[in-house]
Amino acid sequence: MKWYLVDKLDNITSTAELHSSYGKVSAKAYFLGVKRLEEDEFDKLWKVVSQREYDFNFEHSNRDNKQNEWWKDEESYLDVDAPITESNNDK
Numbered sequence: 037m038k039w040y041l042v043d044k045l046d047n048i049t050s051t052a053e054l055h056s057s058y059g060k061v062s063a064k065a066y067f068l069g070v071k072r073l074e075e076d077e078f079d080k081l082w083k084v085v086s087q088r089e090y091d092f093n094f095e096h097s098n099r100d101n102k103q104n105e106w107w108k109d110e111e112s113y114l115d116v117d118a119p120i121t122e123s124n125n126d127k
Contacts, residue, residue, distance in 0.1 A: 037058070039051065039053075040085050052066055064084045
């Protein structure tokens, strides 16, 4: 069975082909080993989904005309067009 490592924007960053008897827990353990992170840090960055689940979600999100609103995750301090205040110049 094919498993995908998917980032927060639903982009596939890595794939793994595992025996069909292995489930999602085994696939996540595989990717945890590849990334060498603690599980809580791993979960903040990625999720593990089967190819079937990814294709199903992708098809339905496109059909419903939904999109990932990535700009809602961005921090406000990253706004390059924001005016520079006097307090920022003093630093």
